[in-house]
Amino acid sequence: MKEYLTVKGRIFDMQRFSVHDGPGIRTIVFLKGCPLRCRWCCNPESQKYDIQEMTLGGKTKTVGRDVTVAEVIDEVEKDRVYYKRSGGGMTLSGGESLMQPEFATALLKAAKERSINTAMESTGFADFSVIERYLQDLDLYLMDIKHIDSEKHKAFTGQPNERILENAKKIAESGTRLIVRTPVIPTFNATKEEISAIAEFASGLKGVTEMHLLPYHRIGMDKYAGLKRDYTLKDLEPPSKELMNELLAVVNSYGLKGQIGG
Amino acid sequence: MAEFYSEKIAKSPRIDLLKADLFKEMPQIEADRAVLLTKSYMDTEGQPITLRRAKAFEYILDNIPITIRDRELIVGSATKRPRSCQVFPEYSFEWLESEFDTLATRTADPFYISEDTKKTLHEVYKYWKGKTTSELATAYMTPETLMAIKHNMFTPGNYFYNGIGHVTVNYAEVLAIGFSGIIEKVEKEMATMRVTDANYCKKNVFLQSVLISLKAAIRYAERYSALAKELAAKEGDAARRAELEKIAKNCARVPKYGAKDFYEALQSFWFVQMLIQTESSGHSISPGRFDQYMYPYYLISRENGMTREEAQELIDCVWVKLNDLNKCRDAASAEGFAGYSLFQNLIAGGQDEAGNDATNDLSFMTITATENVFLPQPSFSVRVWNGSPHEFLLRAAELTRTGIGFPAYYNDEVIIPALMSRGLTLEEARDYNIIGCVEPQKAGKTDGWHDAAFYNMMRPLEMVFKNGVEDGENVGLSTGDVSSLKTFADFYGAYKKQNDYFISLLVNADNAIDNAHATLCPLPFMSCMVEDCIKRGKSVQEGGAIYNFTGPQGFGIANMTDAMWAVKTLVYEEKKYTLEDFKNADKDNYGKDMDEHAAEKLTLAICKELKKQGKDLTESDIKTTYETVRKNPCSAEKKAFYDEMLKAIDALPKYGNDVKEVDSFARDIAYLYTKEVEKYENPRGGRFQAGLYPVSANVPLGAQTGATPDGRLAFTPIADGVGPMAGRDVKGPTAACNSVSTLDHYIASNGTLFNMKFHPTALAGRHGLENFVALVQGYFDRKGSHMQFNVVSRETLRDAQKHPEKYKGLVVRVAGYSALFTTLSRSLQEDIIRRTEQGSF
Structure with a gap:
């Protein structure tokens, strides 16, 4: 077996027939561990690198397992025929794939060697020298840009945004296809002005033509209790359809192809 | 350049009115056929059975009441009342008689039956004791x-x-040469026969019987022509009068002669379709490749100035008529075939005998008809192969998204070789259609x-x-x-x-x-x-x-x-x-504990037995029995x-x-x-x-x-x-x-059935349709044979909340995410159900 196939990494889930994170029918590999602590995060079990226990519906399950690249790629291979028919492939998500460079780059390499399309959903929060290693085997970078104001970014995600914005420019320069994705979170960025600032930034990135607005939802709320953590956005209502449409118009006004949802 | 006209064609207001009439009352049992059949059988005792069947068919068609329903363009009804059914005592009758009193109240497919009809059938049934196929079949079993x-x-x-039933006849031939053409064929065959031929006697009886049956069918259509004329004469509304006059003309010409245009072809098709279901009670009389054999007539009429809208209205009328036929089954079978279904399978798309793609404008119009009429008949199917036009598959996926459960998708790449392994030629196998639920065969050549x-x-x-x-x-x-x-x-x-x-x-x-x-x-x-x-x-x-x-x-x-x-x-x-x-x-x-439904059934049976023994049962007795049985x-x-x-x-x-x-x-x-x-x-x-x-x-x-x-x-x-x-x-x-x-789907050449459940939102937008089509094609690449989709409703989601164990695999779309419904919190589930109700995704 080729050596890179034996590289181990830590994932917490794999999801087949995923149709919202990259083109076509995809298999998502969720890597464990994230440098950000977004308050709305729908996968709070993804944040810590450590293997954890989470209780949902009265059942306690272990979150996180160590697997080899070969194990993951075998699972990814199973849906090859559907990738071929739909233009789909593999998407790395998390957590943050940039936290496990050896494993994640080996996964991308394994996929590309098998002619499987690759995408990565990522915050871009890492040294560019790390990111660079991913780009050669990556077909699509789905990059989260959550806010232009660094302080507000830090208040809601635990990290400032300068490095993220800088990396976005460099990724765009590199020629890798980049789509900007923005979670729309009321009280954080769900205003025309804030979305406008992000859209303006996105439209200035070389070659970037698409921007996705992902409306806030409460899918992960129960998981916080399952991890014995507080959910600080308890009373937050998802943005209305009307508001989403208004924000979409803002995005489109910058000459970008906007889209609601992935 | 668009190769096909794939746009939806709006529904004529007539269709909803026809539908409303169809469903205004509960289906009924009618006795006319049984009475006429029995009378004829009594008169033909001792004659060869095939001849007796033909004479009975003739007697029925000459005498059964006929009706033209309000606003109909395609006529011919097996029963006086819509969605009602005749009975067929030659096959079996005892179950029906024993179920007379529960027919109207049973849960699966209830039918109303009047006291008069019960009495009439009771009299008729006296003749049939010992003469039915079910009794003879029982005698043949070990x-x-x-x-x-x-x-x-x-x-x-x-x-x-x-x-x-379970047949697709050669509709194309009837449309082309009419029953008079088939009569000629029969007469030609008879001319080659000599009385000394070993099979002369039976062959002669059979061919005579065919002639009697075809001539009866022609007269039956002529009765409709006369009725239409009569109604036209009385009709005050000029537009309807013109329609009735046209109907009278059509029924005088078809199915006797070959069809001249699309309207005649549809009317001719309909007589064949309904009369097969008057001759026998078999279901799954499947129209098959309607888009193929109708296409030449469609082209003629288009050439002569018929608009797409007019053509669509006529097709939609045929779809309504397919729902006018009905069948009463015994209580147990009714559960197995729930939904009054007649399984009249009609299929669009696929290849022609030479292996070219056969999709045409009518293929798209059959999808539109299914959407416009939105009723359980016909059982609508599409054929998929590696050369299927993508826009056809997308249009089919759109129909799936409506939640009607149609079309069913069939894989040419498996079914054609599977049929060849059963002895069909490549050309025949390429021309397959589906019978009933999922069963492939070659039309006009097969008794499957x-x-x-x-x-x-x-x-x-x-x-x-x-x-x-x-x-x-x-x-x-x-x-x-x-x-x-x-x-x-x-x-x-x-x-x-x-x-x-x-x-x-x-x-x-x-x-x-x-x-x-x-x-x-x-x-x-x-x-x-x-x-x-x-x-x-x-x-x-x-x-x-x-x-x-x-x-x-x-x-x-x-x-x-x-x-x-x-x-x-x-x-x-x-x-x-x-x-x-x-x-x-x-x-x-x-x-x-015992399954609720089973416990209810068992309790009912016990209580019935106790009542028979003369015991008075109170509500609480029944409840106690149920609890005891169940626990x-x-x-x-x-x-x-x-x-x-x-x-x-x-x-x-x-x-x-x-x-x-x-x-x-x-x-x-x-x-x-x-x-x-x-x-x-x-x-x-x-x-x-x-x-x-x-x-x-x-x-x-x-x-x-x-x-x-x-x-x-x-x-x-x-x-x-x-x-x-x-x-x-x-x-x-x-x-x-x-x-x-x-x-191995090839060896199961009588068909396999794969049902999947989706939430409508999983098919949302162009992306949803594309991914859906890719899923079907992917399954077919891996040599699956059939697929159909239950795009789940709000009711299903409610049921999934009550019985999550049954719905572990149910995928729903939540905002930008897809998720397993049962894993979501109650409040989010409510969210999704609400959104489904509004249909606002």
Whole structure:
């Protein structure tokens, strides 16, 4: 077996027939561990690198397992025929794939060697020298840009945004296809002005033509209790359809192809 | 450049009015046909049976009341009232008489029957005692077969109680040359015959019978022509008067002559379609490749100035008429075929005989008709191959998204070679269509006997545990007490023995019924539109068709696989449990209370018995009985033991999750049925071929099956189609597709059925449609044969909240995410249900 196939990494889930994170029918590999602590995060079990226990519906399950690249790629291979028919492939998500460079780059390499399309959903929060290693085997970078104001970014995600914005420019320069994705979170960025600032930034990135607005939802709320953590956005209502449409118009006004949802 | 006109064509206001009329009252039983048939039979005693059938058909068509419903453009009704049904005492009658008083109140497919009709039928039935196909079939069956049927090992009830149906006749020929053309063909054939020919007598009778039937059908159409003229004369509204005059003209010309234009072709088609269902009660009379044989007439009319809207309205009218026909089945069968369904399967798209893509504008218009009319008939299907136009598949996916459950998708790349392996030529196989649910055949050349019996694969397994004895009766073989089965090979072998035995009895049952139909109910009218009946001088029922099959369908692969895997692992490999434990689990229902539905049924039966004995029962007596019946009597200790056992079973890998070892095992288990079945021959000179699908019988037949080693509780449903057991597939649609496509779909040439559930939002937007089409194509690339989709409604989501265990695999779209519905919080579930209601996604 080729050596890179034996590289181990830590994932917490794999999801087949995923149709919202990259083109076509995809298999998502969720890597464990994230440098950000977004308050709305729908996968709070993804944040810590450590293997954890989470209780949902009265059942306690272990979150996180160590697997080899070969194990993951075998699972990814199973849906090859559907990738071929739909233009789909593999998407790395998390957590943050940039936290496990050896494993994640080996996964991308394994996929590309098998002619499987690759995408990565990522915050871009890492040294560019790390990111660079991913780009050669990556077909699509789905990059989260959550806010232009660094302080507000830090208040809601635990990290400032300068490095993220800088990396976005460099990724765009590199020629890798980049789509900007923005979670729309009321009280954080769900205003025309804030979305406008992000859209303006996105439209200035070389070659970037698409921007996705992902409306806030409460899918992960129960998981916080399952991890014995507080959910600080308890009373937050998802943005209305009307508001989403208004924000979409803002995005489109910058000459970008906007889209609601992935 | 657009090759097709693929736009939706708006629905004419007429269609909703026709629909409203169709559904304004409960369907009824009408006695006219039975009375006329019986009168004719009484007058023809002693004559050859084929001739008697033709004379009865003639007498019925000359005398049965006819009606033209308000606003109809396509006419011809089998009953005075819409959606009602005639009865067919020549096949069976006792069940109907015994169900007279419950017909209107039963849950599955109720029918109103008036006291007058009851009286009339009661009189008619006096004649039929000892003369029906069901009685003759019973006489032909061995005692072992009758015992197996009594114990629900399999149910050949469909053809036992009814006509065979399940045919697509050569519509194209009738449209081209009319019945007068076929009459000429018959006369030509008769001219070649000599009275000294060995088969002269029977052939002559058959051909005479065809002539009588065709001439009767022509006169029947002429009665409509006269009626239309009469109505036109009285009609005050000028527009309707013109319509009636046109109807009068049409019915004077077709089906007597070849059709000149699209309207005539549709009217001609309709007479053929409804008259086949007047001659016999068989269902699944399938229009087949309507978009192909109608296309030349469509082109002529378009050339002559007919607009697309006018054409669409006429097609929609035919769709409405297909829902005007109905059939009353016995209570048990009604549950197996729930939904008043006649399974008139109509298919669009696919290849022509030369292998070119055959999609045309009419293919798209049949999709639009299904959307416009939005009723259960026709059973609408599409053919998919590697050269299918993408826009056609997208348009089909749009129809799926409406939640109507149509179209069913069929894979040319599997079905064509599968049919060739049964002896069809490449050209014939390329021209296949679907009969009834999922059964492929070549139109106008085949008597497929496609729905020959339901075979419950779980019952022989129960017989292994019961050593062939049930309720003190010898039903199966003695394969030894389970304690004597020392290895898994012993156990598997015991199942195979029981299974082979019951399949042999099923063959006996089917062939007995087959012979009874040939002897008592040959159908000269239908037969003259199936090759090679005229040349051979015999009816389809006597082997007149070129291709003859018998296709009994097995079901329960998922449960069998999971059960065998559980026994193999837990008994023979891990030695955690013994076969006795599984035997007791069957007896004790794993310590669980009885299924609600089954308990209700049993309570009803007990109360009925008590009432018969003259006991007065209060509400609370009935309640107590129910509670006693339902409650499991096991001790707490035993219950705890079974809970552990169920946990151990639950932890095993299951069919439907793309686990290679399990899926290969399923393939072998399916072979136990398919390979055994195809060893046998039928009396029409053809072979048996297996199907793998239960229609909706997995529910009622599950209600006759005890607890099984896969952890399935007693009397609960068995898995649907070839799909995974409900709730056991947790890896999503592609994993389920991969598991199911591991089965050999070629050998199951009588069809396989794979149902999937989706939430409408999973198909949202252009992306949703594209991914959906890719999923179908992916499954077909892996050589699956059929797929259909239940795009789930709000009601289903509500049910999923109540019974999450049944819906573990249900995918819904949540904002930008897709998720398993049952894993979401209650409040989010409510969110989604609300959004579904508004349809605002």
